[in-house]
Amino acid sequence: MxxxxxxxxxxxxxxxxxxxxxxxxxxxxxxxxxxxxxxxxxxxxxxxxxxxxxxxxxxxxxxxxxxxxxxxxxxxxxxxxxxxxxxxxxxxxxxxxxxxxxxxxxxxxxxxxxxxxxxxxxxxxxxxxxxxxxxxxxxxxxxxxxxxxxxxxxxxxxxxxxxxxxxxxxxxxxIALYAMFIGLLVPACRNSRPILSIALTAIVLQALWHFSPIFSGMSMGTQIVLTTIIASFLGAVMMEREEGL
Amino acid sequence: MTGQLWLVVLLMGLVTYIPRMLPQVFLEDIQLSPFIRNFLGFVPYAVLGALIFPGVLTSTGSTGSAIAGGLVAILLAYLRLNIVVVVFGGILGVYLWQLICLG
Structure with missing residues (x-):
C-alpha cells in the first residue's frame, strides 16, 4: 500500500x-x-x-x-x-x-x-x-x-x-484529570486571544446546557459534541475574517 | 441477561472504536478546505473547555473542595508550571480543603 x-x-x-x-x-x-x-x-x-x-x-x-x-x-x-x-x-x-x-x-x-x-x-x-x-x-x-x-x-x-x-x-x-485539562488549556489561553475566546465560548455553552431547563434532557455526550462544534466553528469564522482583511 | 453480557461488552467496544478509528484511517484520503482545517485545529480548545465545565464541579466530594482544587490548578497553570505539578497542586488543594472543612 x-x-x-x-x-x-x-x-x-x-x-x-x-x-x-x-x-x-x-x-x-x-x-x-x-x-x-x-x-x-x-x-x-x-x-x-x-x-x-x-x-x-x-x-x-x-x-x-x-x-x-x-x-x-x-x-x-x-x-x-x-x-x-x-x-x-x-x-x-x-x-x-x-x-x-x-x-x-x-x-x-x-x-x-x-x-x-x-x-x-x-x-x-x-x-x-x-x-x-x-x-x-x-x-x-x-x-x-x-x-x-x-x-x-x-x-x-x-x-x-x-x-x-x-x-x-x-x-x-x-480532580486530577480536570487539573490536567486546566494545565493544558490555561497556558494556551495566555498565549492567544482567539483560543481564550473559544474556550470561554465553550464554557458559556456548557453552562447554558447545564443550567437552563430547556436543555435538561440532553446527554453529556451530546452537550460536549454541540459545544465543540459551535465553539470551533466560531473560531474558524473569526480566523477567516482576520485573514480576509 | 448475564449470558448476554459478553455480547453487550463486545458491542459497546465496537461502537466506541468505530468513531475513534474512521477519521484516523480515512481522513488522510480527503482534501480538507482551509476552513475545515481551522475548525479541526480549534477542536482541542473547545473540547477542553467543554470537558472542564461543569464536570470539574462534581469531580470531588463537594463543590467547595472542587472549586478550591480547580483554583489552585488554574493558578499553577497560569504560572506555566509543569503539568504534573498542576495535577498534584489541584489534588493537594482539594485534600487541604477537605481537611480544613471536615476536620
Missing part, C-alpha cells in the same frame, strides 16, 4: 516512546482512582469480574462504562445500552478528526487503526497540545498504552484489592 512498511516493533523508537509514556503520567494519576471506583462499583452490583475487566480492555471510556454498568443492572435492552454508548462516545469522532492531520503522514493505515483504539478525552488532549507539528507512532503508542494500562490496573485494583486507597485521597484525586 503506497510503499508504507508493515507495522512491527522495529518501528518503535525508544526515545519518543518513553516521551509518550512520560506524557501519560498525569493521565495515569487520574485514571487509577476512577478505574478503582469502576472496579468497586461493578463488583458491588455483582457484575462478573471477567465482564468488568473485559469492559475496561475493550471499551476504554470512563463515562460510558459507568453508564453501561448502570444500564445493565437496570435491565435495559442490549440495543439501548449500545446506542447510549455510541452517543456518549460520538465526541471521539471529532477528536479523532482533529488529531488526524497532526499524525505523521508516513504512517500506514494499520498503524493509525492501532493508535485510534487508544484515543480518549485525555490522550487526545495531551497529544493535541504537543508542540511538534507531526506526531509519530512511537510517541502516540507510549501515550495511549500507558493510559490503557493505568485504566486497566485501576479496574483490577478495584475488583481485587477492595480497599484500594484511603477515601480522602481518592476523592481528592477526583
Amino acid at each position: 503506497r510503499g508504507k512498511p508493515e507495522p512491527s516493533f522495529a518501528d518503535l523508537d525508544r526515545r519518543p516512546f518513553v516521551a509518550g509514556c512520560q506524557a501519560a503520567v498525569p493521565i495515569a494519576i487520574g485514571y487509577l482512582p476512577i478505574g478503582i471506583t469502576f472496579g468497586l462499583l461493578a463488583k458491588a452490583v455483582s457484575i462478573p469480574n471477567h465482564i468488568t475487566l473485559m469492559m475496561s480492555m475493550l471499551v476504554l471510556a470512563g463515562a460510558s462504562q459507568f453508564v453501561g454498568i448502570n444500564l445493565i443492572i437496570l435491565g435495559t435492552s442490549i440495543w439501548e445500552i449500545v446506542l447510549t454508548t455510541f452517543v456518549v462516545n460520538l465526541r471521539h469522532l471529532l477528536m479523532s478528526a482533529s488529531l488526524a492531520p497532526r499524525v505523521d503522514t508516513r504512517l500506514r493505515k494499520t498503524h493509525r487503526a492501532i493508535l485510534a483504539f487508544g484515543i480518549t478525552d485525555e490522550t487526545f488532549s495531551v497529544a493535541s497540545f504537543r508542540p511538534e507539528a507531526s506526531l509519530g507512532f512511537s510517541y502516540l503508542l507510549g501515550l495511549n498504552m500507558t493510559s490503557f494500562i493505568a485504566w486497566n490496573l485501576g479496574t483490577w485494583m478495584g475488583l481485587f484489592l477492595a480497599t484500594g486507597m484511603p477515601d480522602a485521597l481518592k476523592t481528592s484525586m477526583g
